[in-house]
Amino acid sequence: MTAFLIAGLTLRELARRRLVTAVAVLTLAIVAFTLWGTLRLAGASVHGEALPTAGLRGAAAGIVILLAFLFSFVLALGAALVAAPAMGESVANGEILTLLARPIRRADVVFGRWLGTLAALILYVAVTGGIKLAVVRFATGYLPPHPLAALAFLAGLATVVTTASIALATRLPVLAAGIVAALLFGFAWIGGILEAIGLALGNTGLADAGTVITLAFPTDALWRGALYALQPAVMTAAVTTMPAATPNPFSVAAPPPGALIAWACGWVLAVFAAGVASFRTRDL
């Protein structure tokens, strides 16, 4: 199928650029820091006494969540900035003219670009996320309750940003599409905080505004899913008993409801369809 040919081309393109090397070097650096930090944590002592196991586990859990939080930002930014050129570059340099003169559908081009980008990002999530979890586990013996679910939620977050970036790049210049997609992710993050603050203060207006933002760009819900999967049961219990605690993006009381996950899936389908429609009607 043509879309798979295009996806293959997208992957080869990513592989041949120096991007992969650069990302590998950066990832290694982060992993090295994580290893160093967690090893020191494991060897740390309070008043000359080694950290009790529960304390060590709690600290390790915090580190994992913080790492995942930073990773979600890097991932979203990477998705926005990788997806836009995957879709838009061949339009910008005119190569698309030679491709579309072949017996292929424009929808195949959009789908192939989307698929190729996503395959690369999911691989990145699996490898990098896996390595980081393994490092923490090696240094402290701690593993979060649902590591695979957390990685799946992060991959979902990457899917949302990728879909937005590709749909935007069917019309906008590459750089604009990438930046707008990254900004939307940032707004959604702020929306999530507004929602939490609104709920904590009992201000329904604020909470509703936050909800609308997080529904319009459903990355925050997916981040909360990843967070819940990474949170040890004791932490979840603590959050549940203190509902009015300071709102923060580092703890949740419950996993995102199924309806919200379904909404995110529907959102991806709808935005993808909009991208295809936009590309099909574009004059090249």
Add this chain to the structure above:
Amino acid sequence: MPDAIAVRGLAKRYGRIDALHDLTLRVAPGECLGFLGPNGAGKSTAVKLLLGLVRPTGGDGELLGRPLGDRATRRRIGYLPEIFRYPGWLSAREVLAFHARLLHLAEAPRSIDAVLDEVGLLARADDRVAAYSKGMQQRLGLAVALLGDPDLVFLDEPTSALDPLGRSDVRALIERLRARGTAVFLNSHLLGEVERVCDRVCIVDGGHVVAEGAIDALLRGAHGARVLLDDGWHHYDVTAAEIPDVVARLVAGGARVHAVEPKQISLEERFLELVRPA
């Protein structure tokens, strides 16, 4: 056999700009049409409309007997865009291999070598496109357009980056295509070349067709003759068919005719007459 191209009233407006206005045109199988016009006349727009890359604001038509935009028909069509750049990280052979797969081409390696040879790129086929000169990129574009033995080829200024050798190569290539029965739609500013390889031309200006027809017919109307008599050259504004009558009249009138030269204007002169602002 259906016409290679048949369009009726094809039009494209970009906001206030009438890029192409009411283009009605037929190109027979195996025919070479020169599509000429000054910058911004609507030549590239016409090609993109025919290929379905741009949506028309009016008119319709067929390529090879199938409606414009038909997907399967594109297997039999080649296209060299005016402005394009292949990704620099691929080699020419890889670009062609990818297109061969999009075409579901059997015996792809042989066809690829054949088109690379035809455009004179075989020796550099495994170099990355990033290291190509502009002319080499254009040759690669030509190779892509020729892949899969198309029945109809659109060439949008194929020689704009080529050296004189390359231009003569393209001329020979178009002649080979015609011999093979491939129709060619050629956008070009090099009127000398068009005059040599095309059967017919269509001249557009500001989106409007200002002249269309066989090259001979287009130039014929402007023929004249000059005749050398005892007292020097005399000009006669007549068609080629009338020259013997003129000479006979002169001789009957007692004049001594030393030489007769039919004055033939070139396509370029005719073009300038047609599109130069009055």
